[in-house]
Amino acid sequence: QIITILAICTLLFGIFIGNIFDIPKDAYAEETVKNTITVKGTSTVTATPSLAYVHIGVTTFNADAVKAQQENATKMTNVMAALKKLGIADKDIKTSAYTIYPQYEWVQETPERGKSVITGYNVNNSIQVTVKDLSKVSKVLDTTVAEGVNSASSIVYSISEEEKDALYLEALKKATIKAKDKASTLASIYNININKPSQIVEEYNSYPITYDYKEMLMAADAARAVATPVSAGEITVGASVNVSYTY
Numbered sequence: 175q176i177i178t179i180l181a182i183c184t185l186l187f188g189i190f191i192g193n194i195f196d197i198p199k200d201a202y203a204e205e206t207v208k209n210t211i212t213v214k215g216t217s218t219v220t221a222t223p224s225l226a227y228v229h230i231g232v233t234t235f236n237a238d239a240v241k242a243q244q245e246n247a248t249k250m251t252n253v254m255a256a257l258k259k260l261g262i263a264d265k266d267i268k269t270s271a272y273t274i275y276p277q278y279e280w281v282q283e284t285p286e287r288g289k290s291v292i293t294g295y296n297v298n299n300s301i302q303v304t305v306k307d308l309s310k311v312s313k314v315l316d317t318t319v320a321e322g323v324n325s326a327s328s329i330v331y332s333i334s335e336e337e338k339d340a341l342y343l344e345a346l347k348k349a350t351i352k353a354k355d356k357a358s359t360l361a362s363i364y365n366i367n368i369n370k371p372s373q374i375v376e377e378y379n380s381y382p383i384t385y386d387y388k389e390m391l392m393a394a395d396a397a398r399a400v401a402t403p404v405s406a407g408e409i410t411v412g413a414s415v416n417v418s419y420t421y
Contacts, residue, residue, distance in 0.1 A: 211360055211368065211419045214377070215353025218412040219345045223331035226311050226406070229270065230318055231300030231325040239274060239295040246297040249322030256321045257303060260313055266304035273298045298325065308406055331406045338411065342379050345413035350374070353417040361419070368419040377414040 232249045236242035257267060274297050282288040305311050311329065333341070354371075361368045 213356040215349040216414040217348035220408045223406045226305045227330040228303040229327040233298045237294040242297045252321040270302045271300040341411040349413045372420040373418040375416040
């Protein structure tokens with residue numbers, strides 16, 4: 175009898191709890207996978223670069239570290255002055271690296287023994303110059319070489335952050351439209367009616383920039399009559415979205 179009473183109490187308690195929380199009988203059954211169409215849309219837009227980052231530097235060597243620094247400072251001061259004459263603002267010139275390091279030479283003291291000795295010091299002062307008038311890129315290269323620039327890494331062509339944002343939104347809009355067209359095509363094949371998407375996920379964005387290394391030979395004669403040729407190319411901005419429709 176005790177077991178029977180406990181069984182009845184358990185049953186009544188389950189019914190009571192179920193009524194309180196209003197748990198539907200098919201609560202878990204309704205969580206079955208719904209029919210969906212999921213597509214990806216991608217798009218890119220291109221634009222002409224509006225600015226360039228020119229990476230150049232002055233490297234000097236002297237047996238005396240202080241003299242190497244002084245020589246470097248003099249040349250870099252002349253480089254800065256030349257850039258300002260070209261209309262480059264102070265805020266568009268920034269130091270990217272400054273290093274001082276010894277230069278060693280192996281000295282053979284005896285046939286069995288040798289050692290490395292310091293022969294002098296290298297000083298390198300590298301700057302990044304933001305050129306907002308692309309017609310001046312060649313002038314920046316040739317003029318600064320004449321003033322002492324003897325090392326460089328790259329010319330990086332790009333666009334402003336505002337331009338990047340605007341181009342990305344344009345690419346994103348086109349990518350979304352492509353996704354919608356893909357879904358409509360798939361749905362029409364199977365006579366499926368789709369309306370608004372149940373989910374839209376922005377997948378990625380990209381702001382590629384272009385580099386020009388081939389014309390960065392700073393040891394060339396700065397007095398040549400022909401300016402250093404440079405080519406900006408194009409900037410490509412891409413966007414991608416995943417869109418799902420439930421039916």
